[in-house]
Amino acid sequence: MSDISVIGLGAMGSALARTLIKNGYIVTVWNRSKDKIGPLVSEGAIAAGSASEAIDASLATIICIKSHDQTLELLQTCKTSLNGKTIIELSTGGASEADALTQFIAAQGGSWLVGIINSYPTAIGGKDTVLTVVGEPALWEKWQPHITALGGGSIHVGTNASMLAALFAALFTTRQGFMFGMLYGALVCQKAGIPLDNFAKLIPVSMGVLPSYHQYFADTAPTGNFDNPPATMATYTAALDDALKTFDEVGAPNELPKLFSDAAHKGMDAGLEDKALTALVELFNRN
Numbered sequence: 240m241s242d243i244s245v246i247g248l249g250a251m252g253s254a255l256a257r258t259l260i261k262n263g264y265i266v267t268v269w270n271r272s273k274d275k276i277g278p279l280v281s282e283g284a285i286a287a288g289s290a291s292e293a294i295d296a297s298l299a300t301i302i303c304i305k306s307h308d309q310t311l312e313l314l315q316t317c318k319t320s321l322n323g324k325t326i327i328e329l330s331t332g333g334a335s336e337a338d339a340l341t342q343f344i345a346a347q348g349g350s351w352l353v354g355i356i357n358s359y360p361t362a363i364g365g366k367d368t369v370l371t372v373v374g375e376p377a378l379w380e381k382w383q384p385h386i387t388a389l390g391g392g393s394i395h396v397g398t399n400a401s402m403l404a405a406l407f408a409a410l411f412t413t414r415q416g417f418m419f420g421m422l423y424g425a426l427v428c429q430k431a432g433i434p435l436d437n438f439a440k441l442i443p444v445s446m447g448v449l450p451s452y453h454q455y456f457a458d459t460a461p462t463g464n465f466d467n468p469p470a471t472m473a474t475y476t477a478a479l480d481d482a483l484k485t486f487d488e489v490g491a492p493n494e495l496p497k498l499f500s501d502a503a504h505k506g507m508d509a510g511l512e513d514k515a516l517t518a519l520v521e522l523f524n525r526n
């Protein structure tokens with residue numbers, strides 16, 4: 240019996256299997272296309288002849304293929320029992336797909352953890368790399384050593400499979416807020432005749448304030464205390480209005496700054512001018 244199995248040896252699955260081997264675990268591997276198995280075997284993995292054999296070989300199997308739908312399909316066609324086995328699903332997927340997959344595993348007598356890998360394959364094994372994982376706390380404790388070998392900063396975030404998709408959506412939206420901020424920033428620069436390489440060079444300078452933005456959020460939204468902020472809703476609204484006015488004056492598309500300004504004005508209209516901007520979370524949730 241091996242310590243753990245890995246199904247799916249694409250860019251990510253190979254990195255996972257390789258890292259587990261480097262950490263001293265006995266690892267069984269399987270991939271649909273056989274050519275991806277050889278390199279891992281030469282690094283010390285045991286080759287399984289099928290997905291069923293891989294699942295049989297260990298108490299836990301990491302699956303890292305395309306998405307939850309493909310994992311469900313694969314498990315449905317496997318001829319082995321999942322009774323007493325743990326599937327650690329690390330393929331990406333949506334909330335309803337995660338629910339369908341985990342319900343199937345549980346109905347077969349198996350148990351599950353579902354995780355999101357928040358990094359490229361090159362960062363697997365790093366001490367700051369984070370896998371966010373949901374599932375029963377006892378299972379997380381049991382498999383935590385293997386998972387933290389893959390990402391030293393990995394965390395257990397809940398018990399419900401569909402939570403992970405919501406968390407992914409939240410974190411992805413946070414990053415994309417930055418991405419689309421740069422895109423719209425480029426539009427206003429272009430209209431004003433500012434070379435984009437100058438804008439690009441200044442973005443890291445502007446990003447220097449991000450830790451204090453994060454602190455502002457972390458001190459207020461999770462605690463629900465929006466009083467006495469270092470910058471009030473009124474202060475933000477005035478600055479957001481100025482930015483929107485500039486977009487309009489230079490003739491740049493204004494959808495994003497308008498979204499920000501409109502949201503801040505809803506806070507002002509609700510009488511939150513002295514509160515933190517993050518009081519909008521509570522306001523929008525109530526409405």
Ligand SMILES: NC(=O)c1ccc[n+]([C@@H]2O[C@H](COP(=O)([O-])OP(=O)(O)OC[C@H]3O[C@@H](n4cnc5c(N)ncnc54)[C@H](OP(=O)(O)O)[C@@H]3O)[C@@H](O)[C@H]2O)c1
Pocket residue numbers: 247248249250251252270271272275303304305306309313329330331332356357358359360
């Ligand atoms: N790469 C990243 O940076 C990254 C980061 C975070 C999360 N992820 C997630 O990790 C998962 C794998 O990504 P990857 O980068 O390793 O992709 P990849 O290099 O394209 O590899 C995909 C793997 O999935 C297998 N596969 C696809 N459909 C399958 C099916 N129906 N049945 C069995 N095996 C199937 C492929 O097998 P074949 O070799 O036979 O085609 C291959 O091993 C994805 O869910 C991805 O979102 C990736």
